[in-house]
Amino acid sequence: MGWVLALLPLALLALGFPFFLILLATGAVALVAFGQVPPTAIHQVMFSALDKYALLAVPFFIFAGDLMGRGGVSIRLIRWMRSMIGGFRGSMPFTALGAATAFSAISGSTAATVAAIGGLTYKQLREDGYDERFSTGLLISAGAIDNLIPPSIGFILYGIAAEASIIKLFAAGIMPGLVLAAFFGAYILWHATRRGERGRPHFRWSEFWAASRDGIWSIAAPVFILGGIYAGVFSPTEAAGIACVYAIVVVGLVYREVSLAGIFDSAARSLYLTAQIFVIVAAAAVYGWLLTTNGVPAALARFVDTLEVPPWAVLLAINLLLLAVGCVLDTASSILVLTPLLAPVAKAIGVDPIHFGVVTIMNLSIGTFTPPFGINIFVGQAVFKAPLSSVYPGLMPFIAAALAALAVVTYIPSLSLWILNYIG
Amino acid sequence: ADFTMKIGLATMNDIQHQWANWMKEGIEAKSKGRIAVQIFPRNQLGTIASQIEGTQLGTVEAFVAPVDFFAGVDPRFGTFSIPTLFEGAEHAAKTILDPALNKEILNLGADKGVQLVSIFTFAPAHYFAKAPLRTIDDFKGKKLRVNATPAERAKMRQFGATAVPMDLSEVVPGIQQGTIDGTMSASAIYVNLKFNEIAKTLTEINDTMIVSGGIVSRAWLAKLPAELRQVVTEEGNAMQPRINAHSRALDAEMRKRWTDAGGEFVRLPAADQARIKQLLGGIGEEVTKDNAAVNAFYRRLKAVAGS
Amino acid sequence: MGRLVFVVLPRYLLGGLMLIGVALVFANVVGRYVFSAPLFWAEEVLVYLVIWGVFVGMASIAYNGDHLTMDLFHRRLSPGLARGVNAAIALGLVAVSVFVAWQSWQVVTLFWNIGQVSIAAGIPKALPHAAIAVGFGLTALAVLLRWRSYLSGKF
Ligand code: NA
Ligand code: NA
Numbered sequence: 001m002g003w004v005l006a007l008l009p010l011a012l013l014a015l016g017f018p019f020f021l022i023l024l025a026t027g028a029v030a031l032v033a034f035g036q037v038p039p040t041a042i043h044q045v046m047f048s049a050l051d052k053y054a055l056l057a058v059p060f061f062i063f064a065g066d067l068m069g070r071g072g073v074s075i076r077l078i079r080w081m082r083s084m085i086g087g088f089r090g091s092m093p094f095t096a097l098g099a100a101t102a103f104s105a106i107s108g109s110t111a112a113t114v115a116a117i118g119g120l121t122y123k124q125l126r127e128d129g130y131d132e133r134f135s136t137g138l139l140i141s142a143g144a145i146d147n148l149i150p151p152s153i154g155f156i157l158y159g160i161a162a163e164a165s166i167i168k169l170f171a172a173g174i175m176p177g178l179v180l181a182a183f184f185g186a187y188i189l190w191h192a193t194r195r196g197e198r199g200r201p202h203f204r205w206s207e208f209w210a211a212s213r214d215g216i217w218s219i220a221a222p223v224f225i226l227g228g229i230y231a232g233v234f235s236p237t238e239a240a241g242i243a244c245v246y247a248i249v250v251v252g253l254v255y256r257e258v259s260l261a262g263i264f265d266s267a268a269r270s271l272y273l274t275a276q277i278f279v280i281v282a283a284a285a286v287y288g289w290l291l292t293t294n295g296v297p298a299a300l301a302r303f304v305d306t307l308e309v310p311p312w313a314v315l316l317a318i319n320l321l322l323l324a325v326g327c328v329l330d331t332a333s334s335i336l337v338l339t340p341l342l343a344p345v346a347k348a349i350g351v352d353p354i355h356f357g358v359v360t361i362m363n364l365s366i367g368t369f370t371p372p373f374g375i376n377i378f379v380g381q382a383v384f385k386a387p388l389s390s391v392y393p394g395l396m397p398f399i400a401a402a403l404a405a406l407a408v409v410t411y412i413p414s415l416s417l418w419i420l421n422y423i424g
Numbered sequence: 425a426d427f428t429m430k431i432g433l434a435t436m437n438d439i440q441h442q443w444a445n446w447m448k449e450g451i452e453a454k455s456k457g458r459i460a461v462q463i464f465p466r467n468q469l470g471t472i473a474s475q476i477e478g479t480q481l482g483t484v485e486a487f488v489a490p491v492d493f494f495a496g497v498d499p500r501f502g503t504f505s506i507p508t509l510f511e512g513a514e515h516a517a518k519t520i521l522d523p524a525l526n527k528e529i530l531n532l533g534a535d536k537g538v539q540l541v542s543i544f545t546f547a548p549a550h551y552f553a554k555a556p557l558r559t560i561d562d563f564k565g566k567k568l569r570v571n572a573t574p575a576e577r578a579k580m581r582q583f584g585a586t587a588v589p590m591d592l593s594e595v596v597p598g599i600q601q602g603t604i605d606g607t608m609s610a611s612a613i614y615v616n617l618k619f620n621e622i623a624k625t626l627t628e629i630n631d632t633m634i635v636s637g638g639i640v641s642r643a644w645l646a647k648l649p650a651e652l653r654q655v656v657t658e659e660g661n662a663m664q665p666r667i668n669a670h671s672r673a674l675d676a677e678m679r680k681r682w683t684d685a686g687g688e689f690v691r692l693p694a695a696d697q698a699r700i701k702q703l704l705g706g707i708g709e710e711v712t713k714d715n716a717a718v719n720a721f722y723r724r725l726k727a728v729a730g731s
Numbered sequence: 732m733g734r735l736v737f738v739v740l741p742r743y744l745l746g747g748l749m750l751i752g753v754a755l756v757f758a759n760v761v762g763r764y765v766f767s768a769p770l771f772w773a774e775e776v777l778v779y780l781v782i783w784g785v786f787v788g789m790a791s792i793a794y795n796g797d798h799l800t801m802d803l804f805h806r807r808l809s810p811g812l813a814r815g816v817n818a819a820i821a822l823g824l825v826a827v828s829v830f831v832a833w834q835s836w837q838v839v840t841l842f843w844n845i846g847q848v849s850i851a852a853g854i855p856k857a858l859p860h861a862a863i864a865v866g867f868g869l870t871a872l873a874v875l876l877r878w879r880s881y882l883s884g885k886f
Contacts, residue, residue, distance in 0.1 A: 015816050016805025017823065018798035025827050036428050038643070041483035043835040043863055048474030050782050051859075053591040053774050059781055060756070063749060156593050161466050163437070165618045166596045232602025234760045235594045241756025248753070267753075268746030274781070275745075275788025276799055282785070292468055293430060336466050340436070372801060381799050388801050473849075477856070480847075481838060496850045536845045567763065572771045572851035586767040589774060589851060 009287075013372055020283040027286035037293075042286055049285030050278055053237060054108065054153055058277065060240030061112040062383065063270035064247045065119025068221070070266055071251025071258040074120040076215035083211035087202045090192030092128045093138055096121040097188060100142035101181045104149035106225050108156075108236045110331075110368045111277070114143035114379040116243075122384055132386050134191065137394030140380035141402060142184060144365035147331070148177030151229075151236045154361040157332055161339035162353060169357045172416040176358050176409040183405040187397055217250045276382040281330065281375065288333045297325060297334070301341035311349035315410055318342055319363055326367015330375065334364050351413070358416040362409055366402045369395055425460035427648060429485040429656070432475045436465040438612040439546055439671040440488045443638050446667065447486070450659040455652055480537035482643030490546055491637040492571055497536045500721040503712065504635040505549075506575050507704040509729060513545045513675065516633045517668035519729040520544075528724070530661070538639040541660025544667045546610055546634040547675040550689070553606025554599055556625035560696045560703070569595055569607040574711040576608075579632070582703050596622070610634050611678040620685045628689045631700055733876045737794035737869070741787050748784045752777055772852035779849075779859040786866025793824065794873035796886035814882060821874055821881035828871035835864035 008029065012022040024042070031039050068074045081095045088094065100117045107113050118139045125135040147154040150170035159166035212219065225243050228234050234242055251258045258266070291297060304317050321342075325334050339360060346356040368376040371392045380391060409415055429451065431444040441463075448461035469475050469484055472493050478484030480497070495502035503509075510516035520529060520543050530540045551557050553566060563583035570576035572589040580587035588604050598604045599622055613619075614626060638660055645653050679689065691697065708726065712719040755773050763769035792798055808816060843857035880886045 013801050014804050015819070016800050016802060017820050018800045020798065021820070021823055021827060024831065025823055028827060028830055037483045038481060039830075040481045040834045040838050041478070042831055043838045043860070044474060044478050044481055044483050045470065047782070047860060047863060048470035048478075050785060051471055051474055051778055053778055054593050056752075056777055056781060059749065059784070060753070063753070151597050153593060156596065159596075160617065163616050163618070165621050167600065167618075167621050170597075230601055233764050235590070235598055235603050237591070237594065238756050238760055241753050242760060244753040245757045264746045264750070267749035268742045271745040271749045271781075271784040272742075272788050272791065275785045276792055276797065278781075278785045279789045279792070280799060289469070292464070293462070295462075333468070336468050340466070378799055389803050389806070392803065477838075477842075477847075480841070480845075493850065496848050496856065497845075536847065537841070565767070567767070577771060586763070586769065587771065588763060588769050589771050591774065
């Protein structure tokens with residue numbers, strides 16, 4: 001059983017089979033050949049994988065991002081940000097990174113962030129001369145910040161699985177999220193310097209005012225959505241749908257840059273892109289279900305538990321395990337299956353459960369953009385229409401930066417925990 | 425082992441988890457190891473709806489959840505949580521264990537691919553809100569998260585509150601930010617999800633009992649040799665008195681953990697509590713009147729409960 | 732004919748489902764926040780809309796050759812080998828799609844026969860589940876219709 005689950009996908013992957021077909025074919029072969037369960041499990045697990053309310057944020061944010069991109073909302077928002085920081089070195093990638101970080105406070109899932117911020121900024125990055133590799137690498141990896149800054153589906157699931165406080169986890173994730181953003185920022189700066197970009201800081205009130213006046217409806221979009229969530233008007237998942245309503249009103253009635261037909265086309269295209277991604281999500285669930293019911297993640301966790309090494313090495317081993325699992329299993333399943341097994345291991349070596357939650361979620365967030373599999377990668381591939389031959393290499397420096405950030409967050413617990421002293 | 429039995433559940437460390445553990449112990453021993461039982465808590469096997477469907481299909485061998493969730497399989501499962509039907513966990517247990525009625529209950533869903541093998545009280549439902557609910561008037565205008573059953577919605581209407589269906593993943597942030605004001609659940613859920621960090625007060629009206637059921641896939645049972653089939657169903661049936669009794673002990677423990685964590689239980693003023701029966705008593709008829717079979721079953725439940 | 736079924740109609744369906752979904756979220760938020768009257772069936776219906784969109788979209792994606800793949804090594808294959816791999820992909824798509832559609836159809840008929848309904852909206856469960864049977868059935872058909880494109884890799 002083991003070798004089929006491990007080797008068949010890799011072989012098919014290298015040959016260029018569609019991702020969903022690889023996962024589904026492996027699942028089908030394993031079920032029919034070895035399984036005790038009826039093969040209707042394939043249907044049932046795929047349906048179950050998509051029968052989740054929180055997933056709705058993905059199509060809605062793709063739609064909102066696409067509409068804002070087509071209808072002049074994004075360009076005005078970017079123009080406004082550049083009127084403030086436009087003269088700095090790497091200002092456009094920094095704008096995208098900042099937007100992704102800010103957006104993390106709105107959205108609960110990394111894929112939604114890639115969809116929304118990607119739709120908003122990708123075109124502008126390319127027009128500013130950043131190549132496909134760098135632009136896709138940046139946007140796909142920046143989505144991972146979302147999981148660390150509340151609201152975060154990852155922390156909610158961890159809280160449920162580990163019986164840890166969701167509220168404390170939310171608070172503890174903020175600083176590590178900013179640390180991750182800072183490491184990405186450091187790479188952006190280095191990249192911009194190497195490109196020979198020169199900073200010529202300038203700020204003109206006249207420019208700022210013009211951009212503000214012209215872009216007021218665009219600038220209001222994040223304020224409106226963030227305000228709506230924190231005022232309790234709508235939930236984070238609903239915010240995605242409300243963002244679409246806002247985008248339709250602004251691009252259709254205020255800016256009038258997109259016709260009704262254009263709005264319809266954007267809606268259809270967005271669900272089409274969603275289908276490209278969700279078909280993989282559904283197929284991956286079949287693969288994950290086989291792993292879970294065959295006790296593979298549990299066996300790996302037990303292996304870590306038996307290691308006779310110092311605490312720092314246990315943490316390192318857990319990090320490596322989570323990164324490896326994150327390459328094949330989706331974030332939600334990984335949390336639900338592994339957390340209850342690993343949390344006691346961490347506790348035994350004296351790691352605070354909240355800190356361990358942050359480390360776990362950060363790990364699995366990095367897994368969303370490490371090749372070969374990762375939902376952020378799929379969103380990027382669908383939305384940017386970029387081949388993986390440039391996406392994968394583009395991700396590498398960002399993965400390195402994220403791993404460095406992970407090391408910092410893992411071995412400096414106070415980064416996560418200091419804030420808990422202030423929330424009682 | 426010749427057969428694998430996966431038992432799925434949405435929760436953990438509660439009475440349903442205990443049911444799964446006892447099933448595992450009993451079945452593995454009595455089948456002499458021919459059936460290996462694996463327990464998958466926390467929805468590892470999928471959402472509640474899909475685990476129920478999986479049980480019908482035989483891809484999940486067994487599943488345990490509040491029977492309200494089985495109402496899509498057979499609407500009669502929705503009657504157990506009708507308000508004011510039971511006076512407390514002990515009364516509810518006595519009713520559902522009534523030999524003749526119990527036999528009828530265990531037959532629900534049999535024509536839909538599931539074999540109910542155990543039915544037991546989970547716990548009474550308590551109310552929780554950021555601003556404590558101390559009187560019936562405090563419910564007015566509140567948005568409370570409930571399961572989307574007709575009985576829950578009718579109850580909220582009677583309270584002057586709004587029944588808001590909301591995905592469990594959004595409940596904690598939802599209460600924090602005020603998208604909803606509160607929710608209704610058992611003490612085990614409040615304790616395990618650390619609701620005490622949001623607010624301290626659970627309102628105890630004792631109007632609704634959460635009743636859970638353990639179902640086994642009939643498609644899977646059909647594949648077992650007769651003697652093993654017997655082992656599985658017998659284990660579930662025989663466990664009922666014990667698991668019902670244990671649910672009350674466990675709930676008492678959860679109540680203690682809630683107060684130990686700084687939480688409190690409040691009851692309505694006597695005058696308000698006296699109004700509850702009159703306020704909610706008609707809901708059972710109201711929500712079952714359109715379906716003769718459901719209405720008959722509700723009346724049967726009520727009759728046994730009243731005897 | 733192929734274009735009508737696999738490109739034009741899905742486009743209308745997907746666009747319509749998406750806009751209906753947005754309208755539902757909006758109505759639910761307004762209903763809850765302004766009128767204290769949320770649509771208790773909205774969450775279920777929204778999820779089912781998207782599931783239908785995904786699997787109808789999948790058939791359209793198959794028709795357009797738009798499935799996400801890893802293209803790292805494939806483009807380095809010799810033309811002959813590439814054709815062989817392409818044939819294997821197309822065959823695999825058809826075989827897996829037919830298999831899944833068949834399994835799915837059994838699930839759909841089961842839920843149809845026992846009259847299972849969703850808890851909140853009371854929708855017959857056969858309806859959302861049918862999306863998978865229909866989507867995979869159409870996918871197999873789409874690949875067969877575009878067989879030549881699949882072999883050549885040009886769509
Ligand atoms: Na977030
Ligand atoms: Na990955």
